[in-house]
Amino acid sequence: MLGSAGFDPARDILGISVNGWAHGYAYDMSSHALFDQVYEDTEDVRYPPMQARKRFGRITIANADSAASAMLEAAVEQGYRAITELPV
Numbered sequence: 001m002l003g004s005a006g007f008d009p010a011r012d013i014l015g016i017s018v019n020g021w022a023h024g025y026a027y028d029m030s031s032h033a034l035f036d037q038v039y040e041d042t043e044d045v046r047y048p049p050m051q052a053r054k055r056f057g058r059i060t061i062a063n064a065d066s067a068a069s070a071m072l073e074a075a076v077e078q079g080y081r082a083i084t085e086l087p088v
């Protein structure tokens with residue numbers, strides 16, 4: 001969009017930071033199937049957050065986004081899940 005004005009993303013973008021407080025509220029799945037396919041089980045592995053939070057070796061994924069819920073308790077629950085996924 002800005003290329004004709006001389007903007008070169010490779011040259012002009014050094015990093016992208018998402019500020020959670022102002023603009024990065026956790027994505028919530030559309031409960032009315034407006035944008036998302038809805039499955040019976042809220043933990044269905046076909047949901048993008050379920051795929052995105054898969055363990056990668058010794059790295060496990062916590063945070064509210066991994067529950068697709070912007071509530072504090074979701075972040076805490078996901079933190080607990082992430083810890084229990086770690087190999088002992």
Ligand SMILES: Cc1cc2nc3c(=O)[nH]c(=O)nc-3n(C[C@H](O)[C@H](O)[C@H](O)COP(=O)(O)OP(=O)(O)OC[C@H]3O[C@@H](n4cnc5c(N)ncnc54)[C@H](O)[C@@H]3O)c2cc1C
Binds near residue numbers: 022069
């Ligand atoms: C305006 C607002 C009001 C809200 N009100 C409520 C409410 O009333 N009730 C409720 O339940 N929830 C509420 N929430 C939601 C709740 O605050 C969030 O869901 C919760 O804080 C998310 O926790 P988190 O651990 O996933 O992420 P965060 O709390 O965002 O924690 C992420 C942490 O990672 C750090 N970080 C980021 N990048 C890096 C990096 N590269 N290296 C190291 N650290 C990094 C950040 O500094 C931050 O400390 C509200 C949120 C907002 C924005």
